[in-house]
Amino acid sequence: MxxxxxxxxxxxxxxxxxxxxxxxxxxxxxxxxxxxxxxxxxxxxxxxxxxxxxxxxxxxxxxxxxxxxxxxxxxxxxxxxxxxxxxxxxxxxxxxxxxxxxxxxxxxxxxxxxxxxxxxAIPLKNVDTDALEFVSTLRTIRDADKIEKATEKAREIVFIGAGLVSLQIIKAILGKEKKLTLVVGSYQILSQQMDSEGAAIIQEKLEAQGISILFGRRVERIDRKGDRVHVLTNFNEVLTADLVVVGKGVxxxxxxxxxxxxxxxxxxxxxxxxxxxxxxxxxxxxxxxxxxxxxxxxxxxxxxxxxxxxxxxxxxxxAGCPAKRKGQFRENVTTILETSVVSIGLSRPEEGEFKVLSHVDVKHGVYRKLFLDGSILVGALLLGKIDDAGVIRHCIANRLDVSPWQDEIATGLLDFGNILINSNDYSWPIN
Ligand SMILES: Cc1cc2nc3c(=O)[nH]c(=O)nc-3n(C[C@H](O)[C@H](O)[C@H](O)COP(=O)(O)OP(=O)(O)OC[C@H]3O[C@@H](n4cnc5c(N)ncnc54)[C@H](O)[C@@H]3O)c2cc1C
CATH class of the missing domain: 3.50.50.60 (FAD/NAD(P)-binding domain)
Structure with missing residues (x-):
């Protein structure tokens, strides 16, 4: 002034x-x-x-x-x-x-x-300088250009890490007659997103597509060998690759x-x-x-x-207009090999002492888990049946008491319209 x-x-x-x-x-x-x-x-x-x-x-x-x-x-x-x-x-x-x-x-x-x-993206250490042109993370448009160009010609691709980014790239290039190998440090895929049972469903689908998954592996070195690279693991395996995609988080x-x-x-x-x-x-x-x-x-x-x-x-x-952020939690919606996956709030059991409600229907590829803190819904992991994800998100964001309907919510069979009419509780959303 x-x-x-x-x-x-x-x-x-x-x-x-x-x-x-x-x-x-x-x-x-x-x-x-x-x-x-x-x-x-x-x-x-x-x-x-x-x-x-x-x-x-x-x-x-x-x-x-x-x-x-x-x-x-x-x-x-x-x-x-x-x-x-x-x-x-x-x-x-x-x-x-x-x-x-x-x-x-x-x-x-x-x-x-x-x-x-x-x-x-977190880069991989132990990559020989000559091998760097064959190795990429995926975060920027420049990374995307590099991977897009390399995947055209690549016959063998090794993915380091089995998080959402690796799986989304696999989804993108599946069916293009390439040998794909996933090298995973832990003993399940998608360990940041879901529990081991949910991950096993996706793993089975990946393996059915011919993708090899190596668990409990660390990459010791990546060296250039002519027009390709060799990825050496802590199990002394040597994986040949035309492209290595690193998906180890950000x-x-x-x-x-x-x-x-x-x-x-x-x-x-x-x-x-x-x-x-x-x-x-x-x-x-x-x-x-x-x-x-x-x-x-x-x-x-x-x-x-x-x-x-x-x-x-x-x-x-x-701008001088006071505003506050509300309802801030993790949430993700994606599709992996035709399986819809939704995680909202807490979606891994180790995240706390919560009551867990599960619904599994193997025949229809449905796996649903709800996490409750008392009668309050605090998280959900939904695979296969996700059409009520918006309503579940609303319950989590608004800390609604779901105790009368928790089993129906777990199975995905809740008729939200009926509840609204019968309970006269207009705080409930309609599906
Ligand atoms: C392959 C992929 C798939 C994804 N899929 C999903 C999804 O399905 N759902 C979802 O919710 N999220 C997804 N994400 C994550 C999502 O992209 C990020 O959460 C989001 O981009 C974060 O936005 P941001 O504005 O915080 O930063 P960023 O998008 O990371 O942008 C950062 C900006 O800062 C600039 N910058 C960085 N350092 C400097 C510096 N020192 N000086 C000046 N400028 C700088 C960069 O150039 C850039 O412009 C995905 C990410 C990737 C890579």
Whole structure:
């Protein structure tokens, strides 16, 4: 604010946003929707418009074109009056001077800063330099280009890690007459998403497609051998591959906050307004660690929908419109080899002492597990029958007492309309 005699001139704020993806774009939309006309400086390490990492496997599968991965075009940045600094990396922050340091040694001043720098795939160690061109993670559009090109010619592909990213790539390239091998450190696939019984159903489907799965394996080395690589495991097996895809999880991009007083653990710690411990510094998306509303624990919830929701809350607060994030927990919906898989809230038994209701119908490929804290639904793992997932999510998010209908919810046979009519309880959703 500047004062000239009795006239007061409000200075436009400068909002710096690091990260041009789900969280960053949602914040931009929220800022402008709230009527904020401040300057928006958008910094992105990648030199391209925003695209969705979620769509990369569809591109690799040939189901969409490369251009379809982009969420916005040049027009978006014009309409929302955003100044782009693309191909520039934020390397440090000086909260006292309110400056963001960039990799070209320039500094950006800010009034509000949003760190929405997401996460990077964890690379594999022990890869010989000559072998690197045959090895890829999948996070960025550049990774997608590399895998898309390599899968065209590859006859043998080795996947390290059996999480959602590996399985989504397998889904993308299945049926293209390639030998596929999964190398898994633990003793089940999808260990971050589900229990061993649910995982066994998916495992059986993968093996029925001729995919070899090696459990309890560590990769000792990857070396180049002519036009291919050799993957050496701790069981002394040597797996030949034209392409190695590494899916060993992600880690938040925190480098710019190291050596600052911004508090972090696995991610940057934020409250329910997406504020860090510094009043004018916010964080959202895969880089942020907020409160899981089911467990009450601080956690990085690395999903697209969470990044969008957190970015929106940050944008509103940056515009001076107080907003709080509600119902923040893990959730995922996917299809693996024609089996629909939904996990909401808690979906693994080791996550706590909860009552578990199961329903298994092998003939129809149905496996459902509900996790209850007393009479409150706190999690669900649904395979095969997922048509009521939206209602179950609603129950979990709103901590509804489901005790009268818990068995029907487990089997998926609950008629929500009848309950609503009979109970006159309008807090219940209709299926
Ligand atoms: C193959 C794949 C499939 C997925 N499928 C699903 C799914 O089915 N459902 C789901 O919910 N989620 C899925 N995800 C996860 C989802 O993509 C992420 O949760 C989401 O992209 C997070 O968004 P974000 O805005 O936090 O960060 P990101 O999308 O990671 O973007 C980070 C941005 O920050 C920039 N950046 C990073 N470091 C710097 C720096 N130092 N300086 C400047 N800019 C920087 C990057 O260039 C980028 O623009 C999937 C991810 C992958 C890779």
């Amino acid at each position: 500047f004062h000239f005699g009795i006239i007061t001139v409000r200075r436009h704020k400068i909002h710096v946003i690091i990260g041009n993806s789900a969280a960053g774009l949602s914040a931009i939309r929220a800022l402008r929707r709230m009527g904020d006309s401040g300057t928006i400086l958008l910094v992105s390490a990648e030199d391209c418009n925003a695209y969705s990492p979620v769509l990369t496997t569809y591109y690799i599968a040939g189901q969409i074109r490369r251009s379809d991965m982009f969420m916005v075009d040049d027009g978006f940045y014009k309409v929302f009056d955003v100044q782009r600094l693309f191909g520039r990396r934020a390397v440090g922050i000086d909260p006292e001077k309110r400056l963001v340091h960039l990799d070209n040694r320039s500094n950006l001043p800010y009034d509000n800063l949003l760190i929405a720098s997401g996460a990077s 880690k938040p991009n925190l480098n710019m906050v190291e050596n600052t007083e911004i508090k972090m653990r696995d991610g940057i710690l934020v409250d329910d307004q997406m504020r860090t411990n510094l009043e004018d510094v916010f964080a959202s998306g895969d880089v942020a660690e907020g409160k899981n509303t089911i467990t009450g624990q601080m956690e990085v919830i690395a999903t697209w929908s969470n990044a969008c929701a957190q970015g929106e809350i940050a944008g509103m607060n940056m």
